[in-house]
Amino acid sequence: MTQLRGDGHVHLADYAAPAWRIPHAELQFELDPDATVVSARLCLSPDPAQPGQPLELDGEGLELLDITLDGQPLAPGRYDYDGRRLVVHGLSGDCELATRVRIHPAGNTRLEGLYRSGDLLLTQCEAQGFRRITFMADRPDVMPRWRIVLRANRDAFPVLLANGNPLASQDLGDGRHEASWENPHPTPAYLFAIAAGPLERVSRRLQTAEGRDVEINIWAEPSDVARCQYALGAVERALRWDEQRFGRCYDLDVFNVVAAQDFTMGAMENKGLNIFNARYILADESTATDADFLAIESVVAHEYLHNWSGNRVTLRDWFQLSLKEGLTVFRDTEFSSDLHSRALKRIEVVRLLRGRQFAEDAGALAHPVRPDRYKEISNFYTLTIYEKGAEIIRVLHTLVGEDAFRAGMDRYFADNDGKAATLEDFIAAHAAASGRDLTQFARWYAQAGTPEVSVSADFDGASGDYTLTIDQNTPPTPGQQHKQPLVIPLRYRLFDADGTSVTQAPESDAVVRDGLVELTAARHVLRWRGLEDKPLPAFNQGFGAPVKLVFDQGVDELARLVRFETDSFNRWDLLQRLATEALLARPQAEAATGALSDALAGLLTDAQADPAFVAECLVLPDFDTLAEQLDEVDVQALVARREELLDRLAEDQVGRLQVRYEALADAAREGLSGRAMSARALRNACLAWLTRLDPEARLAQAQFDAGGTMTERIAALRCLLHFQAPGADAALAGFRDAHAGDPLVTDKWVALVATRPHPDALGDVQSLMATPWWKPANPNRVRALVGSFARSNPLAFHRLDGAGYQLVADQVAALDAVSPQVAARLLGAFESWRRWAEPLRARARAALAPLDGRLASPDARDLLERLLD
Ligand code: PHE
Ligand code: ZN
Numbered sequence: 001m002t003q004l005r006g007d008g009h010v011h012l013a014d015y016a017a018p019a020w021r022i023p024h025a026e027l028q029f030e031l032d033p034d035a036t037v038v039s040a041r042l043c044l045s046p047d048p049a050q051p052g053q054p055l056e057l058d059g060e061g062l063e064l065l066d067i068t069l070d071g072q073p074l075a076p077g078r079y080d081y082d083g084r085r086l087v088v089h090g091l092s093g094d095c096e097l098a099t100r101v102r103i104h105p106a107g108n109t110r111l112e113g114l115y116r117s118g119d120l121l122l123t124q125c126e127a128q129g130f131r132r133i134t135f136m137a138d139r140p141d142v143m144p145r146w147r148i149v150l151r152a153n154r155d156a157f158p159v160l161l162a163n164g165n166p167l168a169s170q171d172l173g174d175g176r177h178e179a180s181w182e183n184p185h186p187t188p189a190y191l192f193a194i195a196a197g198p199l200e201r202v203s204r205r206l207q208t209a210e211g212r213d214v215e216i217n218i219w220a221e222p223s224d225v226a227r228c229q230y231a232l233g234a235v236e237r238a239l240r241w242d243e244q245r246f247g248r249c250y251d252l253d254v255f256n257v258v259a260a261q262d263f264t265m266g267a268m269e270n271k272g273l274n275i276f277n278a279r280y281i282l283a284d285e286s287t288a289t290d291a292d293f294l295a296i297e298s299v300v301a302h303e304y305l306h307n308w309s310g311n312r313v314t315l316r317d318w319f320q321l322s323l324k325e326g327l328t329v330f331r332d333t334e335f336s337s338d339l340h341s342r343a344l345k346r347i348e349v350v351r352l353l354r355g356r357q358f359a360e361d362a363g364a365l366a367h368p369v370r371p372d373r374y375k376e377i378s379n380f381y382t383l384t385i386y387e388k389g390a391e392i393i394r395v396l397h398t399l400v401g402e403d404a405f406r407a408g409m410d411r412y413f414a415d416n417d418g419k420a421a422t423l424e425d426f427i428a429a430h431a432a433a434s435g436r437d438l439t440q441f442a443r444w445y446a447q448a449g450t451p452e453v454s455v456s457a458d459f460d461g462a463s464g465d466y467t468l469t470i471d472q473n474t475p476p477t478p479g480q481q482h483k484q485p486l487v488i489p490l491r492y493r494l495f496d497a498d499g500t501s502v503t504q505a506p507e508s509d510a511v512v513r514d515g516l517v518e519l520t521a522a523r524h525v526l527r528w529r530g531l532e533d534k535p536l537p538a539f540n541q542g543f544g545a546p547v548k549l550v551f552d553q554g555v556d557e558l559a560r561l562v563r564f565e566t567d568s569f570n571r572w573d574l575l576q577r578l579a580t581e582a583l584l585a586r587p588q589a590e591a592a593t594g595a596l597s598d599a600l601a602g603l604l605t606d607a608q609a610d611p612a613f614v615a616e617c618l619v620l621p622d623f624d625t626l627a628e629q630l631d632e633v634d635v636q637a638l639v640a641r642r643e644e645l646l647d648r649l650a651e652d653q654v655g656r657l658q659v660r661y662e663a664l665a666d667a668a669r670e671g672l673s674g675r676a677m678s679a680r681a682l683r684n685a686c687l688a689w690l691t692r693l694d695p696e697a698r699l700a701q702a703q704f705d706a707g708g709t710m711t712e713r714i715a716a717l718r719c720l721l722h723f724q725a726p727g728a729d730a731a732l733a734g735f736r737d738a739h740a741g742d743p744l745v746t747d748k749w750v751a752l753v754a755t756r757p758h759p760d761a762l763g764d765v766q767s768l769m770a771t772p773w774w775k776p777a778n779p780n781r782v783r784a785l786v787g788s789f790a791r792s793n794p795l796a797f798h799r800l801d802g803a804g805y806q807l808v809a810d811q812v813a814a815l816d817a818v819s820p821q822v823a824a825r826l827l828g829a830f831e832s833w834r835r836w837a838e839p840l841r842a843r844a845r846a847a848l849a850p851l852d853g854r855l856a857s858p859d860a861r862d863l864l865e866r867l868l869d
Pocket of ligand 1: 124267268269303381
């Protein structure tokens with residue numbers, strides 16, 4: 001079982017294989033919201049290498065009704081159950097343990113284990129929720145084959161779903177019915193799922209590349225089923241893509257997906273029965289934005305792709321979490337990039353990394369992609385595990401190349417199919433397939449913190465020798481003072497005076513190939529000889545390594561690079577650098593502003609540029625991205641500078657913004673085509689800038705009144721609310737009433753209220769909490785109101801009087817008793833508190849320190865300790 005050391009942590013180094021195996025499990029549910037009875041039969045088999053061990057099973061708060069061994073009631077002296085762990089003594093060879101327990105789904109607000117959402121009964125088991133359903137070795141390296149029987153009242157629960165393939169169903173005569181399911185693939189308990197209730201579906205049949213007939217179903221409550229069609233198409237696209245790009249086929253006769261209004265996370269990849277947060281399934285043009293559609297497609301793909309990276313090959317233990325999550329994010333990102341614009345996807349990912357993952361990796365909660373100890377594994381579903389984990393896979397891909405990478409993946413799947421694997425298994429498969437020593441590469445998993453790559457350049461005019469000295473350094477993080485060099489594939493390019501690439505290869509002590517240097521030591525030198533002029537260098541094209549580049553480059557050089565660079569992502573990145581120079585009040589701020597403005601003028605009049613790309617260039621680095629680059633953050637000053645710059649740029653561009661806004665009106669009406677989405681993106685970006693110059697917000701009001709898609713309505717409403725336009729209140733009321741029955745659209749306006757960029761938004765949030773719109777048991781609503789307040793409203797969260805911090809701390813304490821995982825996540829907003837300038841730092845401490853006595857569950861406690869440590 002999970003071993004706790006004296007320090008209250010589980011340690012990677014303490015891993016021990018399970019003493020008992022469970023090759024087969026049979027579960028029977030008598031479903032009832034108030035009291036569900038679960039009968040379980042576990043076939044047990046001792047590990048021959050560890051004979052004579054007692055059997056230990058997890059079981060959290062279960063009411064034990066019956067327990068038998070090989071059909072015989074177990075005498076009370078033969079077992080102990082302390083409410084968390086069941087220990088059975090005196091077992092020797094293969095045997096069968098049967099238990100009956102009672103659980104209470106309707107009272108389960110934690111949303112782990114079996115719970116009620118609306119009229120549905122659902123499960124969520126990752127990471128350790130299964131133990132709240134029945135007794136089990138609840139660890140991912142125990143992988144039974146499962147049979148599941150569900151019984152319930154037919155009227156209340158007409159549809160009964162479980163993992164795997166349907167076996168049979170029958171009426172039980174007394175108003176109840178029964179359905180049985182079989183999951184033939186060895187599957188750990190965290191991937192177990194059932195769903196029951198008045199579900200309806202959209203459905204599609206197809207045949208896999210291996211010739212298997214598969215039925216895909218998306219299930220939702222009847223009022224929602226009309227909005228499932230898009231997600232259904234996304235499943236098919238993901239399935240086909242995994243066949244083509246990775247040669248992986250689906251392996252059951254059905255693939256079921258259920259949409260739930262109450263769900264702690266985004267979605268869950270349970271074998272053959274994915275359960276989704278409804279926000280990542282339900283969509284039509286009048287309720288979902290274009291960004292929602294893309295997010296739905298990507299999350300649907302993510303969960304589908306887990307069927308191989310996570311389910312067929314699962315995890316040995318939770319320290320390996322990134323083995324499935326980083327890899328699957330890498331795969332879903334490739335999926336989106338192959339289907340849509342690779343550059344736009346890269347921009348989206350890099351924004352997330354620089355804004356949020358870098359901050360996490362530099363703050364109090366920093367941890368390696370493979371942590372070596374944890375208190376609460378539920379606190380490790382982080383941007384570091386997911387997004388940095390995916391970037392590390394991208395590093396590997398760059399180092400070995402697409403062909404060897406694909407061969408390595410094939411080998412990984414072949415060697416580990418049906419098993420519980422480790423990151424070492426993954427790395428070994430890739431080392432074998434590529435013939436490359438990946439020992440140093442593995443350090444990426446062990447070391448926390450974002451590496452800094454500093455470059456200095458020297459040109460000797462007499463000899464024409466040009467030298468780049470490249471240093472890498474990873475800063476200390478909690479518990480890790482000293483770091484070793486990583487293998488960093490750094491792209492570089494030198495331009496000559498007229499923008500042609502210098503093709504001469506440099507001399508170097510590092511491996512250099514084709515515009516890429518493999519940094520492996522703390523310092524490397526690259527030297528070119530006999531160049532005619534001083535070249536213009538650029539680095540880390542495509543953001544090929546998740547590092548911070550430190551290189552002093554003048555605005556004139558950056559501006560020349562913008563002109564020379566043809567790759568969209570790299571151009572966007574250069575504009576972000578110009579904006580950063582302007583925003584961080586560096587000496588060249590004024591020159592940077594001018595260069596940025598010129599570049600934007602060029603982009604706005606460039607008929608060839610994809611409008612969605614131009615829109616991205618209009619979005620300056622966000623508050624988090626900027627704050628992360630400062631040792632001490634004066635929140636109010638930073639926000640003010642950003643607003644000033646936006647005002648100034650908007651004034652510079654006003655004519656061009658108006659022209660583009662008008663000219664794209666027709667294209668914006670073309671439904672869900674890429675062209676229409678792209679047009680709407682640029683129109684909305686123009687609108688946001690134009691509204692700065694128009695206190696009446698007439699254009700935003702007109703766009704709001706015109707109706708149109710949710711993409712257009714919500715962008716207009718944001719302008720009205722955030723610039724406090726005269727029509728804001730009326731528009732909000734109209735929008736709110738028009739969508740009163742739709743929780744997902746309600747979340748959208750709630751988030752707009754919570755993010756109004758003004759300290760007074762605090763009062764609006766408090767007022768909202770006194771209305772029926774505040775639903776603390778619904779995680780989406782908590783995120784929309786409190787999460788977006790804390791994460792996306794710097795002026796209100798960081799109020800100088802500390803009231804913003806206090807509001808969030810109070811909510812953590814209140815929600816801790818309702819849904820501990822959701823409460824704990826809110827604390828992440830404090831991860832950088834030590835860098836906030838006084839008086840904010842003192843205010844943050846004053847809000848956090850007293851929380852200690854107000855938290856009952858270990859989830860938020862664990863984070864609080866790490867924050868204050
Ligand atoms: N494994 C889920 C995913 O893909 C996330 C999740 C974790 C969902 C824990 C629920 C609980 O990414
Ligand atoms: Zn995942």
